[in-house]
Amino acid sequence: MAHSSAKRPNFLIIVADDLGFSDCGCFGSEIRTPNIDKLGDYGVRYTGFHAAAACSPTRAMIMTGTDHHIAGLGNLIEWTTQTGQNFVKGSKFTTAPQRGQPGYEGYLNERVVTLPEMLRDHGYHTMMSGKWHLGLKPERSPHARGFERSLALLPACSNHYGWQPDEEKQGKYPSFLEKSVIALHMEDDHYVKDLPEDWYSSNGYGDRMLAYMKEWKESHAEKPFFAYLPFSAPHWPLQAPKEFVDQYRGLYDDGPEILRQTRLANLVKLGMIEPHTKAHPVVADEVEGWDAMSEEERRLSCRAMEAYAGMVECLDHNVGRVVNHLKEIGELDNTFIMFMSDNGAEGAAYEAYPMIKGPLMEHLGRYYDNSYENIGAYNSFVWYGPRWAQAATAPSRLYKAYTTEGGVRVPCITRYPGLRNNQICDTFSTVMDICPTILELAGIEHPAPTYKGREIVTMRGASMLSWLRGKAERVHAKDFVNGWELCGRGAIRKANWKAVFIPKPKGPEKWQLYDLSKDPGEIDDLADVEPKKLEELLEHWEQYVVECGVVPLQPDLGTYMVATEEQMPENVWMEYEYWKPGALEEREKFMREPKKFRPARP
Numbered sequence: 001m002a003h004s005s006a007k008r009p010n011f012l013i014i015v016a017d018d019l020g021f022s023d024c025g026c027f028g029s030e031i032r033t034p035n036i037d038k039l040g041d042y043g044v045r046y047t048g049f050h051a052a053a054a055c056s057p058t059r060a061m062i063m064t065g066t067d068h069h070i071a072g073l074g075n076l077i078e079w080t081t082q083t084g085q086n087f088v089k090g091s092k093f094t095t096a097p098q099r100g101q102p103g104y105e106g107y108l109n110e111r112v113v114t115l116p117e118m119l120r121d122h123g124y125h126t127m128m129s130g131k132w133h134l135g136l137k138p139e140r141s142p143h144a145r146g147f148e149r150s151l152a153l154l155p156a157c158s159n160h161y162g163w164q165p166d167e168e169k170q171g172k173y174p175s176f177l178e179k180s181v182i183a184l185h186m187e188d189d190h191y192v193k194d195l196p197e198d199w200y201s202s203n204g205y206g207d208r209m210l211a212y213m214k215e216w217k218e219s220h221a222e223k224p225f226f227a228y229l230p231f232s233a234p235h236w237p238l239q240a241p242k243e244f245v246d247q248y249r250g251l252y253d254d255g256p257e258i259l260r261q262t263r264l265a266n267l268v269k270l271g272m273i274e275p276h277t278k279a280h281p282v283v284a285d286e287v288e289g290w291d292a293m294s295e296e297e298r299r300l301s302c303r304a305m306e307a308y309a310g311m312v313e314c315l316d317h318n319v320g321r322v323v324n325h326l327k328e329i330g331e332l333d334n335t336f337i338m339f340m341s342d343n344g345a346e347g348a349a350y351e352a353y354p355m356i357k358g359p360l361m362e363h364l365g366r367y368y369d370n371s372y373e374n375i376g377a378y379n380s381f382v383w384y385g386p387r388w389a390q391a392a393t394a395p396s397r398l399y400k401a402y403t404t405e406g407g408v409r410v411p412c413i414t415r416y417p418g419l420r421n422n423q424i425c426d427t428f429s430t431v432m433d434i435c436p437t438i439l440e441l442a443g444i445e446h447p448a449p450t451y452k453g454r455e456i457v458t459m460r461g462a463s464m465l466s467w468l469r470g471k472a473e474r475v476h477a478k479d480f481v482n483g484w485e486l487c488g489r490g491a492i493r494k495a496n497w498k499a500v501f502i503p504k505p506k507g508p509e510k511w512q513l514y515d516l517s518k519d520p521g522e523i524d525d526l527a528d529v530e531p532k533k534l535e536e537l538l539e540h541w542e543q544y545v546v547e548c549g550v551v552p553l554q555p556d557l558g559t560y561m562v563a564t565e566e567q568m569p570e571n572v573w574m575e576y577e578y579w580k581p582g583a584l585e586e587r588e589k590f591m592r593e594p595k596k597f598r599p600a601r602p
Helices: 034-042 055-064 115-121 201-219 242-248 256-270 295-328 357-367 385-393 431-442 531-548
Strands: 010-016 044-046 125-131 149-153 185-187 225-230 335-341 412-415 423-425 481-486 489-494 497-501 511-515
Touching: 010 055, 010 295, 010 431, 034 295, 034 335, 034 412, 055 115, 055 431, 115 125, 115 225, 115 431, 125 201, 149 201, 201 225, 201 295, 225 295, 242 295, 256 385, 295 335, 295 385, 335 431, 481 531, 489 531, 497 531, 511 531
Parallel strands: 010 225, 010 335, 044 423, 125 149, 125 225
Antiparallel strands: 044 412, 149 185, 335 412, 481 489, 489 497, 497 511
């Protein structure tokens, strides 16, 4: 396609990891986020923007504009390969039926073309700094999928300081931690041997993005750029430089419920929720209530929240560094900027997981220092649990990994002169809309049905551009349909009606029905009152399952396939076992080609 002679826009897409809906100042938070707030005050703040319920599925949709079950991340590969993180002890269901199935490869597959590939092919300079989580081997890396410059964290998470106790380097850790602590990075086409001594993830990704932008200005300024800045914060372990954490000392001493009520009141003041909105009750039976905790337990819990707040502020600091640089070089107003979270706040209480808690807590107690004064430091390892998370997702139900609104409704901001600005909007939109929006702004057509000789799928998302230009009332049709599925949890939405399936213990293990226009907290189940509406939505659900290749993990979610004997082995479905002793030195010995099977669906 011929390029327009007019100057084409640059793009900067910023993603926070596990950031809750109200965790930024311009969304009602007490956490200091002046740089994100500045973007929100100028641009559009979205209250109806939706992601997948977890990280790599969302990132797959950002990169491709289609559903994550199609793109290769039907589930987090870390969850597919090991059943224990998905189901309660004693459950008859496993993730085994998904193993080796198309759409569950654990990396961006060959059925999709990526946004950076298309932009690069049409004259854009492409660069990335941050969390990838879409493949571990060189042929799955950002470099292989369209980024000309990239520093990428390949796994789901790691120690934010790149630190490990010596015992872990010898392979001594519980299975839950083995894929959660190693800061495995690639820069361009090679693995990074050693991170800088003063490494901290958010600062490091900010530094590298600034370096790439300066390099672009010096050597490639004749091209527009696409910059992708996906932070790994504030994903646990909750760690941040002490100067950020200490600013919040004592701020959360009243506990998560007071914070929740304060955030809700702030959302009302901002006009983001109606004054009469009923917030879904907190669901946290697996942990002690605030009043039942000892004084020391409450003190440690508050410190974890302080560390979380410090992480968010440090992330914001680096957003400011990058945006200010664009202003300094005269590119800010020619750059379409989008900021978002990849899913709802993380509410898991790993200390309560039967298959995890014993070995995990023993290991952390032996090799990490989670004392009050050390929480947030390089050698601490904490998370903050379901009560603090639901302070950030309120008024919505639940949090990350659930297909309720608390898991999939995320904060989002766009900023670009000439489009909608200085607004708070509730139009429904999703991460699948990012790719088509950017392509239209850049004047590029999606190449489906083929790309470089292979068959590829079209995008399922819709361009937001007509709406952003004020030429359309909404992004999607009034009676739009959108589906979600993750780990045996499902949801299907048509306009303001939403059917949700949440297994026990967090749900009733049956389909529930909600009218989100009256009940955004998903509190009043109308399944028995509106059976025809539920039936209508479940017909759409069946279509979604077939179109996207969902492999249901519960019979209520579709035709349930029993795993074959070949799918039963645990922990053999990831391409690179980088956590094993010697795997960072002799990489090829620890890489494999997991088995792949024909689609199980008849």
